[in-house]
Amino acid sequence: PNAVPDFAVAVVGAGPAGFYAAAALLAPPEPRVRVDMYERLPTPWGLVRAGVAPDHPKIKSISAQFARTATHERFRWFGNVEVGTTVSREELLARYDAVVYCVGSPADRDLHIPGADRPGSVGARDFVGWYNGHPDFRALTFDLQVSRAVIVGHGNVALDVARILSTPPDRLAATDIADHALVALRASRIRDVLVIGRRGPAQASFTTPELRELGELTGADVIVDPAQLGPPDADADLPHVPRHNLEVLRRYAAAEPAGTGRRITLRFLTSPIEIRGRDRVESVVLGRNRLLDPGDGAATAIDTGEREELAAGLVLRAVGYRGVPIPGVPFDDRAGLVPNVEGRVLGGDREYVAGWIKRGPSGIIGTNKKCATDTVHTLLADLASTPGASTRPAAADPGAIEAWLRRRQPDLVDLDGWTAIDTAELRAGAPLGRPRVKVCTWRELLATART
Numbered sequence: 433p434n435a436v437p438d439f440a441v442a443v444v445g446a447g448p449a450g451f452y453a454a455a456a457l458l459a460p461p462e463p464r465v466r467v468d469m470y471e472r473l474p475t476p477w478g479l480v481r482a483g484v485a486p487d488h489p490k491i492k493s494i495s496a497q498f499a500r501t502a503t504h505e506r507f508r509w510f511g512n513v514e515v516g517t518t519v520s521r522e523e524l525l526a527r528y529d530a531v532v533y534c535v536g537s538p539a540d541r542d543l544h545i546p547g548a549d550r551p552g553s554v555g556a557r558d559f560v561g562w563y564n565g566h567p568d569f570r571a572l573t574f575d576l577q578v579s580r581a582v583i584v585g586h587g588n589v590a591l592d593v594a595r596i597l598s599t600p601p602d603r604l605a606a607t608d609i610a611d612h613a614l615v616a617l618r619a620s621r622i623r624d625v626l627v628i629g630r631r632g633p634a635q636a637s638f639t640t641p642e643l644r645e646l647g648e649l650t651g652a653d654v655i656v657d658p659a660q661l662g663p664p665d666a667d668a669d670l671p672h673v674p675r676h677n678l679e680v681l682r683r684y685a686a687a688e689p690a691g692t693g694r695r696i697t698l699r700f701l702t703s704p705i706e707i708r709g710r711d712r713v714e715s716v717v718l719g720r721n722r723l724l725d726p727g728d729g730a731a732t733a734i735d736t737g738e739r740e741e742l743a744a745g746l747v748l749r750a751v752g753y754r755g756v757p758i759p760g761v762p763f764d765d766r767a768g769l770v771p772n773v774e775g776r777v778l779g780g781d782r783e784y785v786a787g788w789i790k791r792g793p794s795g796i797i798g799t800n801k802k803c804a805t806d807t808v809h810t811l812l813a814d815l816a817s818t819p820g821a822s823t824r825p826a827a828a829d830p831g832a833i834e835a836w837l838r839r840r841q842p843d844l845v846d847l848d849g850w851t852a853i854d855t856a857e858l859r860a861g862a863p864l865g866r867p868r869v870k871v872c873t874w875r876e877l878l879a880t881a882r883t
């Protein structure tokens with residue numbers, strides 16, 4: 433079992449795509465591949481830790497499966513190493529037979545409207561990172577002393593954010609939500625959350641369980657104007673997901689408000705036109721749309737010119753994410769991802785991609801499994817056509833790689849370091865009945881990793 437592996441592959445990014453790629457690389461009996469995973473954070477699991485909402489503990493439990501992959505004898509994990517900064521792409525290519533980038537889509541798509549950069553207008557990435565304890569967003573503050581928030585976007589991230597803003601804080605206190613966020617949410621005066629999307633209910637990209645949970649998990653009144661849903665007899669012709677979404681929306685539309693004091697309103701065919709305010713967000717100008725050529729699945733929203741100005745103190749845009757380039761790796765700036773064919777980077781050198789950086793930011797965690805496995809099949813087929821075994825240092829002398837990395841990053845966080853963080857968080861959570869209490873600053877994460 434200690435024989436020199438045939439090849440060594442670097443996987444960049446410790447999210448779902450990275451772990452599914454690692455599992456697929458380690459699975460076949462031949463060739464024997466060694467996997468070194470590089471992650472810029474001191475913690476693994478990508479958006480499972482930093483994106484998935486804290487009130488979704490079942491979904492987060494997928495990390496147990498990734499943790500099993502991490503125990504494989506031919507797997508190593510190197511946290512607090514950013515590829516492109518701490519080490520370069522060229523340095524990895526000199527040491528490994530292949531490199532798989534699984535770096536996700538960490539940037540927010542922007543709203544190109546006047547006032548979008550006013551204080552109080554924020555991206556979902558920042559807000560989500562903040563409540564999930566991502567150390568890059570620890571220092572942010574959000575003014576929640578306002579009565580209405582407008583969320584732009586009709587996807588699951590928009591619903592996550594609406595839920596977190598509308599759930600009684602005592603319920604959130606039982607989750608692994610970051611402590612600083614819990615303190616701020618306890619003091620929040622937001623009672624009215626409006627979630628707008630430019631197209632109709634049949635085009636929204638929520639999944640049905642998320643839509644259903646909106647009322648169930650928050651206890652808030654979910655308000656939907658029945659007139660926006662159209663006649664029910666048209667629903668039967670819709671594909672599975674929108675048909676079920678409409679079922680849930682019609683239930684919301686028919687429900688009597690329970691008068692809980694918290695409201696989430698879902699509004700369709702509505703776009704933000706301008707964000708107004710003197711020093712900060714005070715109102716949003718909304719435009720009304722109509723659908724062009726509805727029914728073909730690709731209906732587009734057309735501005736009718738109708739306007740309405742609504743007072744709001746917080747505008748959160750959840751209109752999608754995009755990738756950011758790694759120096760030297762080909763990048764399609766328009767699409768916000770790495771151009772590839774079946775996972776092989778176009779114009780790359782033994783380089784591959786999987787997950788959001790390959791397909792763009794859509795799909796659930798499980799979608800990344802097939803995506804990463806497909807990429808690994810491409811990669812293994814390419815390796816099989818390489819004559820002989822590896823001559824790369826990572827395959828022949830893994831100790832030399834680690835020594836090089838420790839010189840480059842004295843604060844390298846290996847699996848023992850992550851285990852120390854994990855243990856400390858779980859221990860802090862246990863007496864409070866919480867899954868964990870997250871360590872949220874870079875300084876504290878690195879100090880805990882050293883214990």
Ligand code: FAD
Nearest residue numbers: 445447448449471472478479483515535536787788796797
């Ligand atoms: P990521 O999970 O983003 O992982 C990328 C990793 O690469 C990160 O750890 C990052 O730090 C690291 N990295 C980036 N750049 C570098 C670099 N240069 N060097 C080293 N490391 C780097 N799916 C569900 O099924 N259920 C949900 O409830 C759900 N909720 C979600 C909520 C939010 C707010 C978001 C944004 C997504 C959610 N998803 C959910 C989708 C799911 O999280 C994604 O499908 C999945 O995480 C994508 O996996 P990935 O590995 O491509 O990217």
